[in-house]
Amino acid sequence: MKDKAALAALAWVMLIWANAANLHAGERSLLERLDTEVHGYTELRYGARLQDDPEESDASVMETRLQMEILKTTDWFDLKYKGDAWADGVSEQGEYDTRELWFFARPLDMLDVKIGRQILTWGTGDLVFLNDLFPKDWRSFFIGRAAEYLKAPSDAIKVGLFTNVCDIDLVYTPRFDPDRFITGEYVSYWDGDRLAGQDAVVNEVTPNAWFKDDEFAARLSRTFTGYELAAYGYDGFWKTPNARTRDGQATFSRLRSLGASLRGQVGQGIGNTEFAWYQSLDDTYGHDPNIPNSELRYLVGYSREIAPECTATLQYYVEQMLDYAGYRENHHDGAPRDELRHVLTLQLVQLLMNQNLELALSAYCCPSDQDAYLRPTIQYTCTDHLTLEGGGNIFLGESRTTFFGQFENNTNLYLAVRYSF
Template sequence: MVPTLHASEAWDQFWEEMTPEVYGFYEARGGYRLQNDPYEKDMSIMEARTQIDLQSLPEWGTVSVKGDAYVDGVTERGEFDLREANLSITPMDFLDVKVGRQILTWGKGDLLFINDMFPKDWQSFFVGRDTEYLKAPSDAVKFGVFSDTANLEVAYTPRFDPDRYITGERLSYWNGSLQQIAGQNAVMSMQEPKGFFQEDEVAARLYQSLGGAQVALYGYWGYWKSPGGYNGNQTQAIFPSLDVYGASVEGSVGPGIFVAETGYYDSKEDSDGTNGLVNNSEMRYLVGYKQEIARDFTAGVQYYVEQMLQYEEYLRSLGAGNAQKDEFRHLVTLRLTRLLMNQNLTCSLFTYYSPTDEDAYFRPNIRAKLNDRTALEVGGNVFIGDQNHTFFGQFQDNSNAYVSVRYSF
């Protein structure tokens, strides 16, 4: 009887430790285009969403499960998005391990990504979902090794996790094979990812604090996260092999925070730049600065450059009649955030402007916290551009405004 009693007590203790803390929210969000798009619905977003976040904190680790169930009025379907399902343990004082579906992120850019090669959800970002949905989940194993000399994080993804990219199903876009704007009339056909361990990804970050600044080195071995080319007959978008090597630094300068980041994109399937169907290799650069310029009023500015390598080879391989990219793409961002009414009202504007592409993207947002549980939000996504083939210019007909109400628990 004694062993049975002890086993029963241990089982009861296990379930007591595994009893999760429950968080989440209910949300209704709706939005419409600000102009007619001949290829898409006028409705840009119309959702009723419930998120459940479960966390168990036993002595030996952390178990997290987070999922969203929602009804999508645009696609007229019910959806479930499992955003997290993972186990975190610390088997040794210097080692952390996290296994399962998780949101991974690193790098120093503010809504600009150089060395953060984890999947993004660009559809959510552009139609007006909460900014948290820009980061799509990865099915990965992440290791963290810590020491006084340096800290190392390695994320291994056994099956390629691409971005949730623009396909034409919900947002119109520049179709490179058609050389025109397209949408539901020409939904992009994609190369299907292969099975586990056939197309895997490895990302690594080595970082340490030096003299008050945080310095980091990055590496990524995988694939372009959004389609980076076409197959031979241009009937299917593909994800060519890609290696990325980069570095970043962040530290206090004057009253604010300065950041700098760079990355070399080695396009393995077009290393000499002669394959007109695959992205060329690139260098990417970013510097940024943010500070509080008045009480409850902060500003941040970034300057970002993409440099296409082997540009002369790119020009020679460019097909007749195809839109031509510049060797350098320059981009400036400005974030303004004002807190009012005892910080219960947040007014913000994030602006992207490219002087080389002559296009821009504005993200105005106002969020009012009515009480500890309820918040109202109104915002927009406004695209302008002189040419249809530039990054933001292609989305002009997707400009939209939205409103939401969220109840948290």
């Protein structure tokens, strides 16, 4: 049992630090003259499961968090740091994470460069990712942390080229950055034989050799009369460990992806469509049951305002497994997946009380798996500094072997209070 008194002390230190970071007007004036911005917040967050999960703690999330953000701007370059420190009551440890630490410069009008730890995203999906193969943090999303933490940082070099023909974004990650995936430490999961959790935390083998186990991503885009057309490419690894080594350990197999997207005005709203072809390079014909098959992924979506200050986004997403006959022939665990996985998503956002109150719902329904996931949230901005938040992660499913169904015991509600400075 770790020292809970030390955690309590760390929480108090964080609160004192946050209070000290709320700079006086004179100090802020000095920072402004130096073109330096300092922001951050301190937060208390607690979430609890709605049913007993023998594999996990009763609390889904229990933490005191401090985030500090420092941005230095000049005529020649920008520097940014953003880091989080928190006392985690579930793991009973003090934690720290550098979310951003980068250098940005634009040496030419047609060229910009960003080097360091950064949050990267592209594609047209709303909380559905096809060609966006930058790391995600599914643990944070499912236990009730703020939605911003779904995007995990990348240690990368990003180059942007702007030409008359198209815009080109190139991203090189010298060492593989995987998703922060479900390991059992916070969220129980189906391990192929049973529901597992803290008694069977995933011990994966991660490719981590610098400049050998690297990733490369590219995006070419151009806007035609208000419609944005983009093409994507990626070479690296599957972002979650859905392959097995010869001795049975979870690992990441090689992945190459090609894709395209189109987004623009349709009627009174915005329509989008996206496509991706995932090539599983370590088993191109789908004969090895320990390596994921290649896939095609499709998305079509539409977003519009359906009432004053109320926006709805509806999406239809499909995953199609290739070489499915070989998969069925070599699959022996008794719970094979379907060739086609269909998912309908609905995002609703309603703003009230001069936009100080936000009601939101993210809903995923998978008819092929007969499971679903709901993430309702409510957020109220009390003052410029104080925000209250509540929400839930609700998992439903007919089977514990499907993606959302396996998490049913992790259904939770959470509350948070945040003080920003």
